[in-house]
Amino acid sequence: MWELSTPASWGQACTLVDASLEDSATSLFVAVNGWDYPISMPELLLVIGLYGDKAERLLPFHDEGTHVTEEEHSAAVSELLEEIRFT
Secondary structure, eight states: OOOOSSOOOHHHHHHHHHHHHHOTTSHHHHHHHTOSSOOOHHHHHHHHHHHGGGGGGTSSOOOOSOOOOHHHHHHHHHHHHHHOOOO
16 A cells, blocks of 8 residues: 555664654555544644634544544554564
């Protein structure tokens, strides 16, 4: 689905994924969080500042109660750590 254009080590790939998961303007963040489209934090703040209470209609996210629980997150992290092998 997502590819790097240049070779990267596991450490670099993990750093890139971690950074992408924290940046609301990336496609990975949007896919993981179920948003409709990417939007940067400055853009989010601008929309909220301009539209106030009505901004919710323009924002890319909807609270549908489909969030990952802490137990699910911990289980996924444990599974990933078991699968990663450094040689």
